Amino acid sequence: STADGNEMTGPFKPDIQAEHSFWPQDPAIERALAGGVTAIHVLPGSANLVGGQGVTLRLVPALSAREMRMPGAPTTMKLACGENPMRLYGQSKGAEPQTRMAEVALLRQKLENARAYRVEAGKPRDFASDALAKLLAGEILAQNHCYRADEMLVRLDLFAEFGTAPRAFHHAVEAYKIRDRLAQAGVGAVVWADWGGLKMELVDAVPANAALLDEAGVRVALHSDSPYDIQRLNQEAAKAMTRGNRAGLAIPPERAIRWVTANAAKSLGIADRV
Numbered sequence: 001s002t003a004d005g006n007e008m009t010g011p012f013k014p015d016i017q018a019e020h021s022f023w024p025q026d027p028a029i030e031r032a033l034a035g036g037v038t039a040i041h042v043l044p045g046s047a048n049l050v051g052g053q054g055v056t057l058r059l060v061p062a063l064s065a066r067e068m069r070m071p072g073a074p075t076t077m078k079l080a081c082g083e084n085p086m087r088l089y090g091q092s093k094g095a096e097p098q099t100r101m102a103e104v105a106l107l108r109q110k111l112e113n114a115r116a117y118r119v120e121a122g123k124p125r126d127f128a129s130d131a132l133a134k135l136l137a138g139e140i141l142a143q144n145h146c147y148r149a150d151e152m153l154v155r156l157d158l159f160a161e162f163g164t165a166p167r168a169f170h171h172a173v174e175a176y177k178i179r180d181r182l183a184q185a186g187v188g189a190v191v192w193a194d195w196g197g198l199k200m201e202l203v204d205a206v207p208a209n210a211a212l213l214d215e216a217g218v219r220v221a222l223h224s225d226s227p228y229d230i231q232r233l234n235q236e237a238a239k240a241m242t243r244g245n246r247a248g249l250a251i252p253p254e255r256a257i258r259w260v261t262a263n264a265a266k267s268l269g270i271a272d273r274v
Contacts, residue, residue, distance in 0.1 A: 006045035007052065011085055011097060012110055014077060014135070015127040016052035018042045022065040028227040033059045035231035037224075039070060041268050043170075046080035046145040047088045049097065049107050053131065054078055054143060056268050074269040076167070077135050079107075080145035081155060083201050104154060111136065111162050141167040141269055143190075147201035149174040156185055168267040170223065173205040179216035188219035188267040193236040194243070195225075210259060211244020211251050221264035233260040 004021035007013045022042055032040065039058055042065075044051035056073035057065060081103055090098025097103040114132030119125055134140045142159070144166040146152050152169050159165050168188035169175060173196060175182060175189040182189060191213070196205030206212075213220040222237060224230035234257075241256035265274040 006047040008047045008088055011049045011089055011106065012128065013044070013048050013052045014050045014131040016044065017055065018044045018052060018078075019055040019065040019069070022055070022057070022068075024062050024065055024068060028230065029059055031227070032224075032230045036234060037230060039265075039270070039274060040230075041076070041143075041264075043076065043078040043143060046078070046084045049080060049085050049103055050110070050132070051078035051080060051145075053140070056270060070270060070273070072270075072273060074139075074141050075134075076141045076143045076268070077131065078143055078145065079155075079166070081151050082145075082147055083199060084145070100151065100154075104158060108158060108161070111158075115162060136162050136164055138164060143168055143170055143267075145170045147171050147173050148204075149177040153178060153181065156181070156187070167269070168219070168221070173202050173209060175218070176206060176209045176212040177204075179213050179218050182213070183217040186219075188221065188263070189213050190221045190223055190264070190267060192223050192225065193229075193240040207240070207243035208247040208249070210240040211247065211249045214244070214251060214255060214259070215249050219263050219266055220259055221267055222259045236260070 007016055039056060041054055041056050043054040054076035056070045057068040058070050060068055062068045085097055085103055089095045097106055114129050115136055117129040117133045135142055144155055146155060146169045165185055165187055168190050170190045172189040172191050191209050194207045196202045210220050222233060224233060229236055237256045237259045241251045244251045265271040
C-alpha cells in the first residue's frame with residue numbers, strides 16, 4: 001500500500017506530481033526534523049525517463065502535502081537515465097527503452113514535441129506537454145537522476161539542443177570525472193557521501209566525490225535517500241569532508257556545511273528564502 005513513488009506504466013509521466021503521493025504522517029518526518037532538517041524535496045522515483053514533478057516541503061505539522069508546500073518554491077521535474085528505465089521497460093516489459101540509445105532518442109522526441117506545443121483555443125489542455133514546455137522554458141527545474149559521467153555529458157548535450165540545462169544531476173557517482181564541465185555549465189550535483197557498488201552504474205563511486213566537486217566549483221549537495229541518513233545529514237557531510245581531506249583537498253567545515261544547507265537550497269531555487 002505504500003508503493004507510491006514510481007508510476008511504472010509508461011516511461012513518460014511529466015504530468016504526475018509527487019505531492020499527491022506524499023504521506024504527511026510519515027514518522028520519518030519528525031525524525032528528520034529532530035536531526036536538524038527543516039525542508040525536504042520530494043521527487044517521484046527513477047523508473048521512468050520522465051518520472052513527474054517534485055515539490056519542496058517545509059517540515060511542519062499538516063494534514064496534507066499542500067499545507068506543507070514552501071511558498072514560492074519552484075516546481076521541479078524528475079528525469080532518469082541509465083539502468084532503471086532500461087531494466088523496467090526493456091528487460092521486464094519488452095518495451096522501449098531497452099538501451100541507452102533509445103532513452104536519448106525517446107527523450108529528444110518528447111522535448112521536441114514539447115517545444116512545438118501550443119495551447120489552442122477550443123482544445124483540451126495537454127498537461128504532460130504543458131509541463132515539458134515549462135521545463136524547456138525554465139519555469140520547471142530539471143532534476144536528473146544519472147550516475148555515469150558519459151551519460152551526464154550526453155544529457156548536457158541533449159538539453160543544450162533545447163537551450164537549457166539540468167538544474168542538478170542526482171546520485172552522480174561519476175561526477176568527479178567531469179567536474180570541470182559541470183562547473184562550466186553551472187549544473188549542480190546532488191550526491192551521496194559514500195554509497196557505492198549497489199549496481200554496475202556505481203562501480204566507480206569514490207568517497208571523495210563531494211569534495212572533488214566542491215574544489216572544482218560545482219554546486220554540490222548531499223542526498224539522504226534514506227530514512228536513516230536524513231536524521232544525520234550533518235554526519236554525512238562530515239564523512240564526505242573527511243574523505244576529501246584524506247585525499248589532500250583541505251575542505252574546511254564551513255564549506256562542508258553548505259552541502260546540506262545553502263547549496264541544496266540553490267539547487268532547489270529556494271536560496272532566497274532558506
